[in-house]
Amino acid sequence: MRHMNNRLLWDESWIINYSDILPPTEQLDMNVSSLNLIVATSKNYASLSSNKAGPELGVYKKELYAMKRLHKPSFKLTKQVRIEVRQIRRLYHPNLALFVGACVKAPNIVILSRYYSKGNLANTLQAKDIPISWPFKFSFANDIISGLSYLHAQEIQHGRLKIQNCLVDDRWSIRVSDFAIPSLRSLNTASDVNGLSHKSCEVWKAPEGETLSLPADVFSYGIIIIQIATRCDLAMDEIDNLATIQMEWKNLLMRNQLGSVEDRCPCPGAIGALVESCLAMEPSNRPNAAVIKKQLRKLNPYKLNAVDLMMAMMEKYSKTLEVMVAERTKDLIAEKQRTDELLHGLSIINNTLVDIVSNVDCISCEAMLPKQVADDLRMGRPMNADTFETCTVYFSDIVGFTVLSGKFSAMEVVVFLNKLYSCFDTIIDKHDVYKVETIGDAYMVVSGVPIRNGNKHAVNIANMALDLLHESKTFKIPNMPNESLKIRIGLHTGPVCAGVVGIKMPRYCLFGDTVNTASRMESHGEAYKIHMSDETKNCLLMECNENDYHLIERGFIDVKGKGPMRTWWLEGKRKNTNITYLPGQIS
Template identity: 45%
Template structure:
């Protein structure tokens, strides 16, 4: 029927604009107002507003012919089919082919979109993993990411390092808050670069205190004492050449304390999980630091006994020191390590006139031929 042709033109408008009948006019007129204007047979007739950019020109012409005011002027469906085939000839042979083509395009676009989103998800996952690895030891972080519970674990012997800035309170009083933040950021960034060369894990920084441990979460035999002490010597070298940006003439001084013994370690908290150490060993290491002296490495007798096995560390007896809760204990000063550089250089490769200098700035060791 001729009325069906008019209905077809309105359906075609809905397809083109992806909306309801008279989609554009509905923004300004009510449904009743639209019906009245159509019934009034205005001149020119009131029809949907379809822009030439909304669809191909041939489709727009066909649509306008189908909604002509006079039914006799409208094309028949046979004519419409011929026109549609002519319009679609450049795309496909029939409507089913066109439908399949559109579905294939949609699938390809969807596949590309999924691939893009998957890549973004992978990048975000890598960033999250790297952030977690900075907060927790890698084996512990991997357990958490796998959805496993990290059980507290007892370690028979590890070595704990503590250091803090001598006179930090007075330094803060002479500095602005931003200067203090910049100082700690510069100093701890230097420390972080140093400890990267050793088998150690930075537990935390609290104010001016810096805590490091070796021997967990992966055990390394007696190497924990050697790793911490070599790291401490490297940090001491770095501190001696460290420049305070807002006080370039001042010499930064730190105290360092080291102790070896058993600890219990585990992840505490859920919103902000933290890998914590518990036990008397931690307290003793902190006491070793607080009873030490500026720019010196204070070592307990327990750590000294382990270092003696390597025969490469030079320690000086300090004597008995009163530690809170323990009474007098024998302690030592760590002076240097005579081990050769790591890597390709081995003891047998050193020439007879080579001298090993202990710990230049940041690098663990340096051998210089005279």
């Protein structure tokens, strides 16, 4: 053991040639992590105020280190210096900054230590954009006293314990720095203030004037507790004496108790008593570091270090994020359902009826696009026009609508049509049909498009037409309860071409002579009657018997643009039929 001690004493591997230390900007072949570290460092210290200069940095063996430059006219490497260096090289504690080496040839006398990119604790506390709750404050205070207690146990006095010498590492733990090797640090001719005022540098010093002693370190620790608790730089206050410090910091602490929950100290009385004992005028009345460490652990209700606190915060944030994601997902699903309902006309939003103006009973979501067409558009599939060999088209309008609307205001017409078509929309939902559009008082429906259903489209349209006709006979016109609503209906069966037309407000439209003929069947019809072409009648009888529906031949009529056409009246459906239809049929 003695041989090892002597070997370590005369070992000079810690001595660094000053020419081997390069400025970060001139080191071109550094590894990626070091380059990233330099970038982060430059951004970090660029944001600091001008009186908070960062440490001098240097690159040694492709690693970034902090440099402590000592201004000495001359220096001799004595045995005492070697003993002190051997002592610091043996130190290892998670709350101490690691000693790397030193340059010992004047005038470039430099101490190299591990660099911690988050800077010192003073900058962290004064950065108001960084939320620091009391669990973190207790963690900082505990880290500092743990490092100081370890030094004192090794019979090493710090001598320069101030908040600027408490560094924050990547794990948000505190590393106490700038300690030991008193012979190397003595007779430093330059002011060791890093741009701070002389008054700022004196705040941490014990009143007895002796700095290199254990009680003096305890006094300095009491000042640090004040700065951590209040997040206040005492150097910026007008400080006349120790009594002023104690009075001002207590006022700040009590003021924070009136703030948010995070800013409230869980034990202000006990913290105040601990600070008073550390700042005792008589050095012998100050507790030692080991006692303070035990007291602080008893006062700390959180019992967590910085890493555990970060994990707890991340877990809390994760749970909060999960709740937020669940809520946003729920909102997204609800919005998607509203969009689907608007596009497809599948159901009334949230199964409720929405009043839009007075005397309006309800409004349902009119189908803008068929479901399968809207799904194809959402999936990015091309939408080409499609030809349907056979389908049945329904047209209806209100007899005398022009005269009727002349008796209403524009708003009353809107209310009237909304009530009527909302009622119709509810009925057609019970049948295998698709509502194409409404234009004024015209109502257009088709079956067999866009979903082909064989020859059942004529039966579906016939049943729907009977239901709508029955409903129109009992419908009450707003503000005209004694006036009857007269509608006429026209049906025709044939081929059509269908597709989405337009980019803005796209519509699913039908084209072909079948649409025109169905419109002619309606316009050549009569009130309270369903007028159908011979093609629709034949298609209807293909799916049922002649006796299932009450059909009356109207004969041949001259249809504009078509010439003579044989047409039929659909009077109703006979009872006791064996045909099964979708719900909504009239008994």
